[in-house]
Amino acid sequence: MISRYEPRRLEEKWQKIWAQRRLFEAGEDPSRPKYYVLEMFPYPSGRIHMGHVRNYTIGDVVARYKRMRGFNVLHPMGWDAFGLPAENAAMARGLHPASWTYDNIAYMRGQLKELGYSYDWPRELATCDPDYYRWEQLVFIEMFKRGLAYKKKAPVNWCPKCETVLANEQVEGGLCWRCDSPVHLQELEQWFFKITAYADELLADLDHLEHWPERVLTMQRNWIGKSTGAEILFPLKDGGEPIKVFTTRQDTLWGATFMSLAPEHPLALALAKGTPQEAAVQDFVDHWRAQDRSRGVLEEITKEGVFTGRFCLNPVTGWEMPIYVANFVLMEYGTGAVMAVPAHDQRDFEFAQKYGLPVKVVIQPPGEELRAESLKAAYEDEGVLVDSGEFTGQASAPAKEAIAAFLEQAGKGRKAVHFRLRDWLISRQRYWGAPIPIIYCEKCGMVTAPEQDLPVTLPLDVSLTGEGGSPLAQLPSFTNVTCPACGGLGRREVDTMDTFVESSWYFLRYACADYREGVLDRKRVDYWLPVDQYIGGIEHAVLHLLYARFFTKVFRDLDLVKIDEPFQRLLTQGMVLKDGAKMAKSKGNVVDPNDMIQAYGTDTTRLFLLFAAPPERDLEWSDQGVMGGHRFLHRLWTLAHNLLPRLKDAGAYQGTGADLSGGLGEFRRKVHQTIQKVSGDIEDRFHFNTAIAAVMELINAFYQAAEDHAQEEKALPVFREALEAILLLLYPMVPHITEELWEALGYNTSLQLAPWPQAQAEALAEAARTVVIQINGKVRSRITVAAGLSDPELENAALNDPVVQKWLQGQTPKKVVVARGKLVNIVI
RNA sequence: GCCUGGGUGGCGGAACGGGUAGACGCAAGGGACUUAAAAUCCCUCGGGGUUCGCCCCGUGCCGGUUCGAGUCCGGCCCCAGGCACCA
Numbered sequence: 001m002i003s004r005y006e007p008r009r010l011e012e013k014w015q016k017i018w019a020q021r022r023l024f025e026a027g028e029d030p031s032r033p034k035y036y037v038l039e040m041f042p043y044p045s046g047r048i049h050m051g052h053v054r055n056y057t058i059g060d061v062v063a064r065y066k067r068m069r070g071f072n073v074l075h076p077m078g079w080d081a082f083g084l085p086a087e088n089a090a091m092a093r094g095l096h097p098a099s100w101t102y103d104n105i106a107y108m109r110g111q112l113k114e115l116g117y118s119y120d121w122p123r124e125l126a127t128c129d130p131d132y133y134r135w136e137q138l139v140f141i142e143m144f145k146r147g148l149a150y151k152k153k154a155p156v157n158w159c160p161k162c163e164t165v166l167a168n169e170q171v172e173g174g175l176c177w178r179c180d181s182p183v184h185l186q187e188l189e190q191w192f193f194k195i196t197a198y199a200d201e202l203l204a205d206l207d208h209l210e211h212w213p214e215r216v217l218t219m220q221r222n223w224i225g226k227s228t229g230a231e232i233l234f235p236l237k238d239g240g241e242p243i244k245v246f247t248t249r250q251d252t253l254w255g256a257t258f259m260s261l262a263p264e265h266p267l268a269l270a271l272a273k274g275t276p277q278e279a280a281v282q283d284f285v286d287h288w289r290a291q292d293r294s295r296g297v298l299e300e301i302t303k304e305g306v307f308t309g310r311f312c313l314n315p316v317t318g319w320e321m322p323i324y325v326a327n328f329v330l331m332e333y334g335t336g337a338v339m340a341v342p343a344h345d346q347r348d349f350e351f352a353q354k355y356g357l358p359v360k361v362v363i364q365p366p367g368e369e370l371r372a373e374s375l376k377a378a379y380e381d382e383g384v385l386v387d388s389g390e391f392t393g394q395a396s397a398p399a400k401e402a403i404a405a406f407l408e409q410a411g412k413g414r415k416a417v418h419f420r421l422r423d424w425l426i427s428r429q430r431y432w433g434a435p436i437p438i439i440y441c442e443k444c445g446m447v448t449a450p451e452q453d454l455p456v457t458l459p460l461d462v463s464l465t466g467e468g469g470s471p472l473a474q475l476p477s478f479t480n481v482t483c484p485a486c487g488g489l490g491r492r493e494v495d496t497m498d499t500f501v502e503s504s505w506y507f508l509r510y511a512c513a514d515y516r517e518g519v520l521d522r523k524r525v526d527y528w529l530p531v532d533q534y535i536g537g538i539e540h541a542v543l544h545l546l547y548a549r550f551f552t553k554v555f556r557d558l559d560l561v562k563i564d565e566p567f568q569r570l571l572t573q574g575m576v577l578k579d580g581a582k583m584a585k586s587k588g589n590v591v592d593p594n595d596m597i598q599a600y601g602t603d604t605t606r607l608f609l610l611f612a613a614p615p616e617r618d619l620e621w622s623d624q625g626v627m628g629g630h631r632f633l634h635r636l637w638t639l640a641h642n643l644l645p646r647l648k649d650a651g652a653y654q655g656t657g658a659d660l661s662g663g664l665g666e667f668r669r670k671v672h673q674t675i676q677k678v679s680g681d682i683e684d685r686f687h688f689n690t691a692i693a694a695v696m697e698l699i700n701a702f703y704q705a706a707e708d709h710a711q712e713e714k715a716l717p718v719f720r721e722a723l724e725a726i727l728l729l730l731y732p733m734v735p736h737i738t739e740e741l742w743e744a745l746g747y748n749t750s751l752q753l754a755p756w757p758q759a760q761a762e763a764l765a766e767a768a769r770t771v772v773i774q775i776n777g778k779v780r781s782r783i784t785v786a787a788g789l790s791d792p793e794l795e796n797a798a799l800n801d802p803v804v805q806k807w808l809q810g811q812t813p814k815k816v817v818v819a820r821g822k823l824v825n826i827v828i
Numbered sequence: 829g830c831c832u833g834g835g836u837g838g839c840g841g842a843a844c845g846g847g848u849a850g851a852c853g854c855a856a857g858g859g860a861c862u863u864a865a866a867a868u869c870c871c872u873c874g875g876g877g878u879u880c881g882c883c884c885c886g887u888g889c890c891g892g893u894u895c896g897a898g899u900c901c902g903g904c905c906c907c908a909g910g911c912a913c914c915a
Binding site for chain 1: 833839841854855868895897908909
């Protein structure tokens with residue numbers, strides 16, 4: 001036993017022992033409750049950074065804690081290994097993306113091992129492994145057969161820098177989520193997953209995710225963006241296909257005085273054709289197409305439009321409504337056409353003012369009468385219908401229902417629900433991703449790759465030049481293939497899948513990472529899933545977390561899993577900041593975990609990250625704070641070593657505390673109070689910062705008690721009990737130092753196998769307690785009384801307190817309140 | 829504009845059924861030990877006043893409920909994140 005605290009030495013020692021004893025490898029055991037804790041797996045970018053360390057430390061504490069609580073814990077780790085950075089790095093350095101990726105994985109795995117995380121390493125997986133993505137290809141084929149994977153031509157987001165398309169979720173404020181380049185729309189034929197088929201369920205099930213942060217739920221609700229309203233058909237005055245609009249305000253239909261079309265609407269140019277307005281409309285649309293539509297610019301654009309020269313008819317009033325093309329109407333939402341109700345929609349109001357279009361009030365607010373002539377702004381709230389035929393006099397809400405039903409009956413429209421959510425665009429014109437298992441045949445069209453031929457392996461003999469589009473398209477050995485249907489000449493799909501596809505189901509595969517008979521081993525997956533606790537950054541609120549929910553539902557419908565939702569509880573941990581900003585190479589404020597481990601050890605690094613802030617909040621890195629954590633571990637070490645020679649042979653205290661004299665009894669009470677406090681902080685809230693603070697207090701008290709009772713033989717069992725409790729409580733957070741001290745106490749099994757300590761009820765009971773006395777709500781005195789005094793007795797004791805007597809000066813109090821046996825408030 | 833968080837010492841943060849505001853840690857100041865420094869240990873540490881007993885003020889701002897409000901209610905200000913011409 002060494003007496004100096006040398007963190008690196010003992011951390012290596014224990015990491016080796018844990019691995020040898022295979023302590024963290026979990027098997028299915030129906031006799032024990034299971035607990036699946038998972039942290040979002042990393043992209044193998046090269047090095048583990050402090051954000052990872054924080055994320056994985058939180059998860060590791062949970063895993064180790066739950067094991068001590070008797071759970072059969074699954075805690076796996078793997079690699080989100082496909083992605084563009086590998087290609088870029090490869091091109092810049094002449095490496096192959098595969099070797100770059102696998103080298104990074106090897107290095108980062110080493111880092112994670114040095115950090116001492118309790119992962120079930122045999123379950124490790126990398127998504128770029130053909131043994132992983134082959135199952136994804138199989139799922140793709142199943143989805144294709146069911147119409148959940150399909151190809152269509154559509155205007156899609158193109159990032160010129162990444163030279164690939166992006167899903168809507170991956171465009172943030174008009175910029176590429178990965179490289180911040182402005183994205184523009186391009187008409188391309190692309191692969192989509194039909195996530196909109198699950199829009200309703202994805203929205204509804206959010207209500208059952210009680211243990212998800214409210215803001216994530218809100219972000220997903222907003223993203224899905226359900227609105228209930230009606231589709232209404234407006235016949236053209238001159239005949240032809242009517243114009244279909246979507247509105248949530250069918251109660252304002254009688255006030256619709258003109259029609260607005262999106263510039264991309266197919267009717268925009270078609271209608272104008274042959275009218276005197278044709279040139280003007282063409283001009284307007286051309287101008288609009290050239291317009292920079294990135295965020296910010298868009299907000300500044302004034303509402304403009306142009307008359308098409310044609311009219312449609314209001315289906316209920318029969319009025320002629322001029323049809324305009326307007327720059328604020330979105331083709332992507334609804335039907336790309338809007339019935340304009342200037343009195344009750346601000347945009348339409350402004351548009352009507354500008355072009356001198358009629359305004360007609362059809363909704364009256366309570367207690368006021370609006371007049372079209374004097375309207376200064378649209379009245380957008382609900383109210384009572386006026387001038388609306390048989391619906392006049394009804395309130396907006398019931399009128400909406402009635403009007404939708406009426407339109408449906410009259411064949412002029414129907415009740416309808418629209419979503420903001422679009423289908424998930426998953427094809428990427430890149431090399432380093434999972435190939436889409438589709439073959440094109442002149443004769444047979446699109447054919448899926450035969451299941452026995454899976455995986456469609458990503459060829460490695462590729463040269464990445466960065467020019468000429470998708471690298472796979474330039475590889476005849478890959479593209480040329482015989483059609484599985486007719487045996488004729490076929491051509492492989494050269495797009496690869498969005499890497500978010502891999503991360504949408506990896507948490508399922510961990511349950512049976514070695515399974516070779518199919519996508520998932522149903523038995524094992526049913527045992528482990530859902531994930532009980534998922535931990536990761538907020539940045540995935542509507543990306544990964546939405547896709548993963550979608551995939552889980554698809555897998556369920558493919559009869560691969562039985563769960564509806566993948567993640568029971570979600571913790572979104574805050575960022576690690578330095579000097580008030582997110583750590584970044586470009587800002588020069590990066591703290592390398594390796595340096596911290598070298599200088600102070602893993603335990604200190606973990607301790608600081610847990611102590612500096614509660615997990616969901618951002619954490620400001622502080623070198624001094626790290627030293628504070630290190631100091632604390634030294635104090636623990638020194639305390640233990642001062643006592644060890646005498647504690648080795650002492651047994652832990654066994655009694656109820658009744659036989660202990662004042663100081664010792666109080667110290668023992670503190671021990672049990674700390675057990676209670678730490679258990680609550682970890683179990684209910686994951687507030688490791690206050691849990692650590694409580695143990696710090698206990699250790700401070702321990703130093704005092706060790707001094708006060710240095711010579712007392714009967715103190716030794718109490719001290720032994722206290723030290724054991726401290727080691728047990730701290731183990732999940734700082735596992736190495738506690739294992740070392742546990743061993744020094746004479747144990748030869750890992751602390752991980754010891755049960756979590758239990759606070760003893762008798763030890764918590766206090767003989768005397770301090771009661772706070774307030775006068776008119778202000779603290780004026782404190783008295784010590786025997787435990788178990790009744791409220792009237794307490795009141796009496798308080799009134800007899802000399803300080804109270806002084807304040808009372810003989811008066812009788814107006815009122816005395818006794819609160820929870822802890823506080824007396826005297827009102828005078 | 830809408831939605832979700834959040835405003836507490838010099839700093840990170842506690843106060844989880846309304847009941848001792850500032851636990852724990854960092855920094856700072858003073859002292860002990862040392863030839864000296866580091867390390868370690870002890871004391872002080874929201875502001876103001878003080879007869880050193882205590883007293884007054886204080887949790888973004890204004891008001892309310894209550895014996896009692898950081899905590900509840902109403903109104904406002906500021907910060908962060910998300911969405912944003914969504915019909």
